[in-house]
Structures are given as structure tokens and as C-alpha cells.
Amino acid sequence: MTSSLNQMIEESRLLKVIARNWAFCFLISFIVLFSFTGRGFFSIVNFQNIIHLSVIAILMASAETFVIISGGIDLSIGFVMGLSSVTAGKIIQIMFNSGNFSPAFSIFIGVSIALVVSILPGLLSGIVISKYRVPPFIATLGMWGITNGIALKICKGFPVAMLPDSLTKIGNGYILYFKRGDGFSFFGLPYGVGNDKIREYLRLIPNSFIFLIIILLVLWHLLKNTKFGQHTYAIGGNEDAAVRSGIDVKKHIVKIYVLSSFIAGIAGVFNVFQTGIGNFTTFGAMYELFAVAAVVIGGASLMGGKGRLIASVIGVFLIAVLENGLLISGIEPFYRYIAVGLLLILAVVIDELFPDLF
Amino acid sequence: MSYLLETKDITKRFGGLVAVDKMSFGVKEGEVVAILGDNGAGKSTLIKMISGVYPSDGGTIFYKGVEAKIHTPMDALAVGIETIYQDLALAENLNVYSNIFLGREKTKKKFGFLPVLDHTYMHNESVKVLEKLDIKIPSLKNNVRTLSGGQRQAVAISKSIYWNAKVLIMDEPTASLGVAQQKQVLDLVNSLKDHGLAIILISHQMRDVFEVADRIIVMRRGEKVGDLIKKETTTEEIVNLIVGSELVN
Amino acid sequence: MQSLAKRDRIDMLLKIGRQWALIFLVAELVFFSLMARGFLSLNAFQIIFFFGTAIFLMATAELFVIITGGIDLSAGYVMGLATIVSAKLIAAFYQSGMDSLSSIILGIIITLVIGLIPGLINGFLISHLKVPPFIATFSMLGICHGVSELLISEKAAKNLPLLANEIGNGNFIYFVNGGGISFFSRPEVPRGVKVYEFLPNVVFISFVFIAVFAFILARTKFGQHTYAIGGNKDAAIRSGINVNRHIVKIYMLSSFLASLAGVLYVLKYVTGKADAGASLLLDSIAAVVIGGASLYGGKGTVWRTILGALIIAVLETGLRIMGIPTFDKYIIVGVILISAVLIDQFFPEPTYEE
Numbered sequence: 001m002t003s004s005l006n007q008m009i010e011e012s013r014l015l016k017v018i019a020r021n022w023a024f025c026f027l028i029s030f031i032v033l034f035s036f037t038g039r040g041f042f043s044i045v046n047f048q049n050i051i052h053l054s055v056i057a058i059l060m061a062s063a064e065t066f067v068i069i070s071g072g073i074d075l076s077i078g079f080v081m082g083l084s085s086v087t088a089g090k091i092i093q094i095m096f097n098s099g100n101f102s103p104a105f106s107i108f109i110g111v112s113i114a115l116v117v118s119i120l121p122g123l124l125s126g127i128v129i130s131k132y133r134v135p136p137f138i139a140t141l142g143m144w145g146i147t148n149g150i151a152l153k154i155c156k157g158f159p160v161a162m163l164p165d166s167l168t169k170i171g172n173g174y175i176l177y178f179k180r181g182d183g184f185s186f187f188g189l190p191y192g193v194g195n196d197k198i199r200e201y202l203r204l205i206p207n208s209f210i211f212l213i214i215i216l217l218v219l220w221h222l223l224k225n226t227k228f229g230q231h232t233y234a235i236g237g238n239e240d241a242a243v244r245s246g247i248d249v250k251k252h253i254v255k256i257y258v259l260s261s262f263i264a265g266i267a268g269v270f271n272v273f274q275t276g277i278g279n280f281t282t283f284g285a286m287y288e289l290f291a292v293a294a295v296v297i298g299g300a301s302l303m304g305g306k307g308r309l310i311a312s313v314i315g316v317f318l319i320a321v322l323e324n325g326l327l328i329s330g331i332e333p334f335y336r337y338i339a340v341g342l343l344l345i346l347a348v349v350i351d352e353l354f355p356d357l358f
Numbered sequence: 359m360s361y362l363l364e365t366k367d368i369t370k371r372f373g374g375l376v377a378v379d380k381m382s383f384g385v386k387e388g389e390v391v392a393i394l395g396d397n398g399a400g401k402s403t404l405i406k407m408i409s410g411v412y413p414s415d416g417g418t419i420f421y422k423g424v425e426a427k428i429h430t431p432m433d434a435l436a437v438g439i440e441t442i443y444q445d446l447a448l449a450e451n452l453n454v455y456s457n458i459f460l461g462r463e464k465t466k467k468k469f470g471f472l473p474v475l476d477h478t479y480m481h482n483e484s485v486k487v488l489e490k491l492d493i494k495i496p497s498l499k500n501n502v503r504t505l506s507g508g509q510r511q512a513v514a515i516s517k518s519i520y521w522n523a524k525v526l527i528m529d530e531p532t533a534s535l536g537v538a539q540q541k542q543v544l545d546l547v548n549s550l551k552d553h554g555l556a557i558i559l560i561s562h563q564m565r566d567v568f569e570v571a572d573r574i575i576v577m578r579r580g581e582k583v584g585d586l587i588k589k590e591t592t593t594e595e596i597v598n599l600i601v602g603s604e605l606v607n
Numbered sequence: 608m609q610s611l612a613k614r615d616r617i618d619m620l621l622k623i624g625r626q627w628a629l630i631f632l633v634a635e636l637v638f639f640s641l642m643a644r645g646f647l648s649l650n651a652f653q654i655i656f657f658f659g660t661a662i663f664l665m666a667t668a669e670l671f672v673i674i675t676g677g678i679d680l681s682a683g684y685v686m687g688l689a690t691i692v693s694a695k696l697i698a699a700f701y702q703s704g705m706d707s708l709s710s711i712i713l714g715i716i717i718t719l720v721i722g723l724i725p726g727l728i729n730g731f732l733i734s735h736l737k738v739p740p741f742i743a744t745f746s747m748l749g750i751c752h753g754v755s756e757l758l759i760s761e762k763a764a765k766n767l768p769l770l771a772n773e774i775g776n777g778n779f780i781y782f783v784n785g786g787g788i789s790f791f792s793r794p795e796v797p798r799g800v801k802v803y804e805f806l807p808n809v810v811f812i813s814f815v816f817i818a819v820f821a822f823i824l825a826r827t828k829f830g831q832h833t834y835a836i837g838g839n840k841d842a843a844i845r846s847g848i849n850v851n852r853h854i855v856k857i858y859m860l861s862s863f864l865a866s867l868a869g870v871l872y873v874l875k876y877v878t879g880k881a882d883a884g885a886s887l888l889l890d891s892i893a894a895v896v897i898g899g900a901s902l903y904g905g906k907g908t909v910w911r912t913i914l915g916a917l918i919i920a921v922l923e924t925g926l927r928i929m930g931i932p933t934f935d936k937y938i939i940v941g942v943i944l945i946s947a948v949l950i951d952q953f954f955p956e957p958t959y960e961e
């Protein structure tokens with residue numbers, strides 16, 4: 001049965017395109033489906049909402065994409081994000097509340113330090129993995145515990161609050177505010193309009209979206225068009241071949257885990273801007289596992305050597321739309337876990353059935 | 359004519375096991391030297407030292423009479439020693455020209471500053487080298503995974519040639535190939551020889567060896583036990599050397 | 608002559624080095640005995656085992672899976688699901704008029720049977736559909752999590768029989784000061800007479816099962832095949848082992864032990880929680896790796912895994928007695944986990960050459 005199906009797909013161009021992009025097709029079908037079942041699902045406001053809420057998941061999946069293509073896995077990114085978030089939060093809190101520094105300066109310093117700190121777990125994992133041959137699963141699981149512990153120590157187990165309001169103004173702001181017959185404004189409500197009227201305005205393009213696009217473009221370029229990306233695929237495909245072709249594989253692997261950790265750090269910064277507080281990561285959040293799920297749904301293999309950034313992003317959206325759609329359609333949110341599980345298995349089974357397609 | 363590449367007393371140990379024991383040999387330009395030996399004799403280990411995969415535990419490698427310090431694969435490549443491995447060392451998830459350029463990708467500047475991979479250049483250069491060696495591969499944009507064993511072999515060899523290999527090391531190039539493909543590879547070896555390359559060939563196939571080699575070196579338990587001109591020896595003599603002289607008496 | 612002596616010394620060092628986990632445990636015990644007031648007592652040791660039951664069971668579960676070269680991410684949430692299912696079942700039976708003991712026993716048995724299902728599905732996906740263990744068990748994690756929340760959202764389990772609590776926090780043996788032994792239940796004694804508690808029931812139950820599985824792994828054909836599959840799957844298939852069926856059994860075994868941990872959790876805390884086992888992923892894998900197993904499969908023993916689990920359990924209780932927040936525990940376990948692999952590389956197992 002499989003072979004005849006394979007043959008059919010081989011013969012039909014259209015089927016081939018569909019099978020290769022099944023996640024995207026699923027995404028479209030879900031959108032169509034939920035547009036019928038969920039009131040208010042198909043609207044700019046809701047779509048922006050989905051994107052806004054997916055920002056962190058997309059960053060996580062991007063980080064994981066690089067690692068997985070290289071044949072590794074990074075389980076620590078969820079807690080690195082928490083570490084970055086509480087580090088930024090704590091520093092901003094101390095500086096801001098001391099009264100000696102402006103909010104902007106406090107934020108700048110806090111964010112910079114958080115980003116630098118977020119590199120360290122990746123650096124350590126990378127060295128331990130490449131130089132001392134510790135399996136990535138173990139090294140990053142160890143880092144999972146270490147970063148979690150350090151983050152909890154920094155924030156003493158409580159979210160870091162009392163931060164400047166400007167954080168959420170930027171983090172949850174939009175590029176364009178628009179009201180029919182009333183004109184528009186950029187980056188904030190028109191002058192003199194109170195916050196209570198915010199619902200009357202159509203808000204377009206979340207700020208986070210712009211930052212996200214920029215980051216994604218850079219990462220996409222890195223993976224697709226540069227030696228760095230090419231070597232990442234090569235290492236995942238055949239590490240031996242990469243070594244023998246003169247690629248400094250050890251150094252490259254360190255770079256990959258640093259990159260992954262750094263992206264997770266950026267996600268932590270986004271988190272501070274979006275929530276206005278520094279949050280540690282809870283055990284139940286499982287950012288790293290959902291990220292792996294999105295990447296695999298996007299067609300990557302845990303064996304390494306394949307995967308696309310765009311496909312991983314689609315993987316995230318597939319999960320996000322599913323969650324959002326189920327919620328809006330009034331279905332219990334617990335089914336989301338189940339749905340993600342089923343999607344994931346489907347992804348792998350499809351990959352297994354049509355190995356030549358990807 | 360003196361040796362292009364030569365080893366003196368080169369040694370490799372794995373724990374208590376001496377895999378290669380004070381091995382000295384050499385190969386000249388335009389010469390094919392075959393290394394024979396039973397499984398585990400140390401052939402692969404020997405060439406891995408020459409190509410920088412394993413550091414040696416003693417001894418020296420000379421290139422054009424000068425000591426060559428080879429510690430990493432990059433060192434070997436820089437000298438001009440290229441290796442076609444038993445397990446081929448191609449990234450199967452990448453296409454043909456990406457493999458030929460692996461580790462030495464060509465980039466160009468986009469918008470004057472942004473370095474990006476120059477796919478067109480790499481593709482065209484790869485076509486040229488394949489034509490020069492008379493190798494036929496349907497599309498260089500196909501992943502190596504879709505190629506036949508012989509085609510992969512040819513890709514690996516083209517890669518070396520393109521990068522100006524002076525010494526070519528081949529570990530069991532015809533193993534796991536069909537008869538027709540084996541012939542293609544041997545023809546390729548002959549034409550490479552004509553191009554002036556020094557070739558070290560490891561093979562278990564006596565017939566291959568006698569077809570292309572100029573000189574035959576036999577290894578047993580890490581040691582060199584024979585170094586013979588092909589025209590002056592016989593299959594029987596070689597076999598006896600491989601399995602050990604105690605069987606002769 | 609001299610070099611021989613030197614070689615012997617190195618061999619000796621290697622031999623000692625390979626027992627680093629044991630040495631570490633002893634060092635840990637000495638450290639806490641000196642630093643933590645009240646650590647050095649029978650009671651504290653029983654507490655270590657009492658709180659450690661889940662780690663011991665989950666680590667043993669993970670061990671079997673890891674020996675085959677797999678991984679089970681779902682165990683923690685299978686445990687969570689088992690806590691909820693058993694709490695609900697016991698409460699339901701009890702309320703329907705069944706007596707305490709029967710409702711507890713029946714509830715537990717049904718839960719343990721249900722607990723086989725996630726493993727069955729994991730095993731099927733992994734062996735027959737060739738889904739990588741990481742993906743299959745993560746999906747199962749999601750599914751168990753979802754089902755757990757679904758069950759709780761309807762109605763939380765309340766009104767469990769008091770007996771559950773008594774069993775969960777009771778002991779196997781009670782010694783009465785001045786003579787007298789009682790099993791299972793605290794003897795009635797006059798005020799002021801001291802009763803020594805010995806061997807908490809949950810610890811006793813756990814170790815009965817762990818001993819059985821240790822026996823299975825070390826002494827039976829099943830155990831032998833488990834190692835064979837982890838060592839070289841193709842070779843195992845060619846020697847006629849039904850590898851697919853075996854892998855299904857392994858994942859069922861893992862989810863059985865996770866369910867057992869869940870059931871014991873309910874007896875201890877008289878409540879069910881979806882994420883009761885969530886943080887055990889790190890602990891259990893760490894225990895297995897500290898115990899010398901390799902994620903590539905083919906290696907590991909139950910007793911060494913228990914040693915690894917004990918290191919973590921001692922750490923947890925020791926820190927708690929010292930009043931140090933458990934945040935540090937995560938850091939320390941993470942460091943030990945990574946170090947374990949490094950140390951093992953430092954003291955390689957002997958390769959048998961002449």
C-alpha cells in the first residue's frame with residue numbers, strides 16, 4: 001500500500017508538493033476549519049494575537065532548528081530563557097528602583113547583561129559536547145537543571161516585579177494605531193487619547209512582530225546562505241565527512257550551542273518586555289520540548305542533517321493555531337496537549353512513509 | 359626519482375595494541391602503490407595517520423623530502439594529500455557540488471557586503487571537473503543519497519582532483535561496487551596516474567591490485583612484511599606474505 | 608618489573624575511579640552528617656528513602672529504557688496520570704460503599720493495569736512505526752498531561768479513605784521500647800512509651816518491585832535480551848530475538864513502574880496531581896547516568912542506578928535539613944549529571960586484550 005501511494009506521489013507533481021508541505025497544508029486547513037467553528041477566529045485581531053503569543057515559541061524553535069540540523073538537541077533553552085528573563089528583570093529592578101538611573105538606561109543595561117549571561121550555558125554545553133564527547137541530551141539536560149537552579153536563586157522563586165511601565169508599552173505596543181474617521185498614529189495612541197479608549201482603535205503590526213521578523217531574517221540567511229549554515233547541515237549529515245573536509249567541527253558545534261542559547265536569551269528579553277516582569281520558567285512549560293516538536297513537525301529529523309527554518313516556524317504556527325482555534329471553538333484547552341502529541345506522531349510517520357520526499 | 363610522499367618508522371598504538379609498527383614506505387609521482395594485508399593488519403590506521411585523522415605516536419612523514427607536520431585533516435589537505443575513505447565521507451544530505459566544495463565553499467558578496475554561498479560558481483566548477491575525468495552524473499543538484507555507489511566514489515575522487523591533490527589515498531575504492539562500476543573506478547585510477555598523481559591504494563581485491571598497481575606493499579600485524587614491484591611478483595607470493603610465512607614452510 | 612608495578616597501580620586507580628559514585632555517596636553522607644544537624648539518625652535515613660521512592664522507581668523505569676538505547680520522557684506524566692486515576696478510583700469505590708481496604712486495593716490494581724497503556728502505545732509507535740523514542744514519548748507526555756487535566760477538571764478526587772493515609776505514611780515494623788514488635792500498625796501503648804518506626808511501607812513496596820526487576824535484568828533471558836538490543840539491535844534481530852515485541856514490553860515496564868510511583872504518591876499525600884512527576888525527568892535520567900549507563904544503550908545495572916538515585920535523594924534531604932532552598936539541588940544535580948559522563952570517560956572500563 002505504501003509503495004503504491006509512494007508511486008502515486010512520485011508521479012503527480014501536485015501530490016508531491018502537498019506531501020512535502022503537509023504541515024503547511026494542515027495549517028491552512030485548520031485555519032479554514034476554525035473559521036467556521038470558532039467565532040472571531042478569522043480576524044486580524046486574532047491572527048495578530050496568535051503571532052504575538054507565538055513569538056517566544058518561534059524563537060525557541062529557531063534555536064532548536066540549528067541544533068537539531070547539526071544532529072544534536074538542546075533541552076536547556078526553556079530554562080535559559082527563564083534565566084535571561086529574571087537576570088534582565090533583576091538588574092532593571094535594582095537600577096530602576098535605586099532612583100539613580102533612567103528607565104531606558106536601566107533597561108538597556110539589564111537586557112545587555114541578560115544577553116551576555118545567556119551565552120554562557122550554550123558555551124558550556126558546547127564545550128562539554130564537542131570537546132569531551134558528552135551526549136548533547138545529557139549535557140543540555142544537566143544545563144537544564146543548572147540554569148533553572150540559578151534562575152530560581154536569582155529571583156528567589158518569585159517573579160521579578162516592579163519594573164518600568166515602558167517595558168510593556170514597547171513589548172505589547174503596535175506599530176500603527178488606527179480609528180476610522182479619526183486618523184492614525186505610530187507606536188502609540190494619538191496624543192491626548194486615554195488608554196481607556198484603546199479598544200476603539202484598530203492596532204496593526206505588533207512591535208514584537210517587527211523584531212521577530214528581523215531576527216528570523218538574520219537566522220534564515222545564516223542557515224541558508226552562509227558557510228556556517230552549510231557546515232551545520234554537513235555536520236548533521238555526516239560528521240566524519242565534515243571533519244575530513246577540514247571543517248573545524250568542534251568549534252562549529254560550540255558555536256551552534258552558543259547561538260541556540262543566545263536566541264533563548266533573546267526570547268527571555270522578549271518575555272520581560274511582553275509581561276513587564278522577569279519570569280522564571282516552570283517545569284510544566286516545557287518550551288524546549290514544544291520547540292523540538294515544532295521543528296520535527298516542520299520536517300526535521302532528530303538524526304540531523306535536515307530541517308528548514310521556515311518549516312519550523314510553520315510547525316509553531318500549526319500548534320498555536322490548533323490551540324487558539326480549539327480555545328475559541330470552546331473545546332477544553334487540555335486537548336491541546338493531546339493534539340500536539342498526535343501531530344508529532346503524524347509528522348514522524350509521514351516522514352517515515354515518504355523518506356525520499358524531503 | 360625520489361619519493362613524493364614518504365613515511366619513516368611511523369607508529370600508532372591503541373592502548374596496548376600496536377596497530378601500526380614502525381612502518382616506512384614511499385610513493386612517487388605517477389605511481390600507484392597498493393597496500394595489502396589481512397583484516398586488522400593496520401592499513402586503514404596507516405593512511406589515517408598520513409591524512410591527519412589520527413595523530414601518530416612516533417615516526418615522521420616527508421613530503422618532497424621535507425618533514426611534513428600532519429596533525430589534523432586540514433594539515434594533510436594543505437600539503438596536497440587527499441583521501442577517499444572506505445566509508446566515503448560524503449554528506450549524503452547535501453548535493454553533489456556542495457560535497458565537492460565541502461569545507462571550502464565559495465562565497466560571493468551580495469549587496470557588496472553580505473557574504474552568501476555562490477551556488478552557480480560551485481555548480482559550474484564541479485561540472486568542469488567531472489567532465490575532465492569523464493564522469494557522468496545526471497544532476498549535480500541531486501543529493502548524494504540518490505547516487506549509486508560508483509557515482510559516489512567518482513564524486514569523492516572529483517573532489518580531491520578539484521582541490522589539486524598531489525597524493526591520492528584510496529581505501530577500498532571498489533568494495534561494495536558492481537562489476538561495471540568497479541571497472542569505471544579502475545579506469546579512473548589509471549587516468550589519474552597519467553595526470554601525474556601519486557596514488558596509495560588499499561584493496562582486498564588481488565585482481566584490482568594487479569591491474570593498476572606499480573608496487574605492492576604487504577602489511578601484517580602493523581608491520582611491513584613485503585615491498586615488491588608488481589612485474590616481479592606473483593599472486594601466490596603476495597598471498598603467502600599476507601597470511602604469514604609460517605604457512606609457506 | 609617497575610613498570611609492571613606502575614601498571615598495577617594505574618589499574619588499581621582505575622578500579623577505584625570506576626566506583627566514584629559510591630565514593631561520592633559516602634562523601635555526601637559524611638558531609639551532611641557534619642553539616643546538617645540531625646542528619647545522622649535512623650529517622651533521617653528513613654526519610655531519605657521515604658521521599659526518594661519516586662526517584663528510585665522512576666530511575667529503574669528509565670534504566671530499562673535507556674539500556675535498550677531509548678528514552679522515556681513520558682514517565683513523569685504517566686506517574687501524574689496514575690496519581691489522578693487512582694485517587695479518583697479509590698474515592699469512587701469508597702463512596703459507593705466499598706470498605707476502605709478493598710477500595711484501595713481495587714483502585715490500585717486497576718490503575719496499574721491502566722498504567723500499562725501509555726507504555727503499550729509508546730512501544731508500538733517506537734518499534735512498529737519507527738517513531739524515535741524521544742518523539743513518541745514526548746507525544747505520550749502531552750497526551751497523559753491532557754488526559755490528567757481533563758480528569759481533574761471534572762471533579763477533583765476528594766474523600767479518600769483515611770486508611771490510604773495510614774498505609775502511605777505507616778511503617779512495616781514498629782518496635783516498642785521495652786519489648787514488643789508490631790507489624791503494619793502502630794501498637795497501642797501507654798503515654799510516654801516510645802515506639803520506634805522501621806521501614807516505611809512505601810519504601811518496602813518499592814524495593815520489593817525494584818528487587819524483582821533487578822533480578823529480571825540481571826538473571827533472566829529477558830534481561831539478557833534487553834542488553835543485547837541496546838548493544839547491537841541488528842545483531843539481536845539476527846539472533847532471532849523478537850526485538851519489536853521486546854521493546855513494547857520495555858516501555859510497558861517503564862510505564863508500569865511510573866504508575867506504581869504514582870500510586871504510592873497517592874498513598875503518601877492522599878491527592879492526585881498532573882505534574883506530580885514532572886521534575887523527576889532530570890532526577891531519574893541523572894540517576895541512571897550517574898549509575899554508569901550510557902544513553903547509547905547496552906550498559907547499566909539496577910543497583911548502580913539505585914546508587915545514583917540515592918545520591919540525589921540524600922542531596923535532597925540533606926539540603927532540606929540544612930535549610931538550603933531546593934534551588935541548589937537542581938544546580939548540583941545538573942553538575943553531577945554532566946560530570947558523571949566526564950568521569951566515566953576518565954576511568955574507562957577495561958578492554959580485554961592479552
Ligand SMILES: Nc1ncnc2c1ncn2[C@@H]1O[C@H](COP(=O)(O)OP(=O)(O)OP(=O)(O)O)[C@@H](O)[C@H]1O
Pocket residue numbers: 372375377395396397398399400401402403404
Ligand atoms: N579507533 C580505534 N581504537 C582502537 N583500536 C583500533 C581503532 N582503529 C583501529 N583499531 C585496531 O587497530 C588494528 C588495525 O585496524 P585497521 O582498521 O587499520 O585495519 P585494516 O588493515 O584497515 O583492516 P580492514 O582490512 O578490515 O579494513 C585493528 O586491530 C583494529 O581493531
Ligand SMILES: [Mg+2]
Pocket residue numbers: 401402403444529
Ligand atoms: Mg580498513
